[in-house]
Amino acid sequence: MTPSSKHCLLVVDDEADVCDSVNDLLRREFRVLKATSAQEGFRLMQEEEVHIIMTDQRMPRITGVELLATVKARNPNAIRMLFTGYADLESIIAAINEGHVYQFLKKPWQPEDLLSAVRMAAKEYDRLIATAEEGDRLRSELASLQHRLSVLEEEVRLLSGLLPK
Numbered sequence: 001m002t003p004s005s006k007h008c009l010l011v012v013d014d015e016a017d018v019c020d021s022v023n024d025l026l027r028r029e030f031r032v033l034k035a036t037s038a039q040e041g042f043r044l045m046q047e048e049e050v051h052i053i054m055t056d057q058r059m060p061r062i063t064g065v066e067l068l069a070t071v072k073a074r075n076p077n078a079i080r081m082l083f084t085g086y087a088d089l090e091s092i093i094a095a096i097n098e099g100h101v102y103q104f105l106k107k108p109w110q111p112e113d114l115l116s117a118v119r120m121a122a123k124e125y126d127r128l129i130a131t132a133e134e135g136d137r138l139r140s141e142l143a144s145l146q147h148r149l150s151v152l153e154e155e156v157r158l159l160s161g162l163l164p165k
Contacts (some may be wrong), residue, residue: 006031007122008048012041012055012067018107022054025111026118038062045071050078051125052118054105057084068100077128079121083107 009030011022019034026032033048035041038059044050053071057064068080080100082092085107092104102124103117 007051007125008033009052009054009118010035010041010044010048010050012036012038012053012059012064014056014059018056022114025114029115030118030122038067041067042070042074045075045078050075052079052081052121054081054083054118056107057082058086065094065100072100077125077132079125079128081105081117081121083109 007030009022009026010033011019012035013019013022014036016034016036019036023032023034030052033044033050035044038055038061041053041055045053053068055064055067059067064082064084068082071078071080079102081103082101083105096104102121105114105117
């Protein structure tokens with residue numbers, strides 16, 4: 001990711017005013033996409049590269065935990081954040097135990113806290129991508145070394161056949 005490009009944040013909440021307030025707060029530092037349903041969020045994720053997804057826990061038809069579980073399967077590098085206005089301890093425990101959530105936020109949040117949490121999520125996304133790229137580079141280097149080794153082993157085999165016994 002180039003320093004001048006913005007991380008893409010998808011906010012999913014059935015309350016449009018929540019999406020708008022997150023957009024208003026974060027749009028200077030992040031490219032914010034808004035969805036008022038899980039289906040709309042899935043559609044946006046097919047059209048856009050989403051780095052961070054923030055969703056409400058309580059929505060019609062699907063919970064935030066269920067949404068994030070599906071997101072994890074489709075887009076494992078996206079950083080997943082869950083928020084709720086309810087003290088829904090069971091959903092928080094499920095989200096943590098199932099490994100779908102990077103961070104949990106409680107509504108209403110303080111603007112500084114939300115901004116800080118999303119900044120940390122962006123740094124975590126960058127770290128995951130850098131780690132994946134380094135892994136790819138190392139695998140490629142290993143394959144190259146294995147090929148070179150095979151070539152050298154073949155040369156040794158050919159040369160050993162030429163030596164008198």
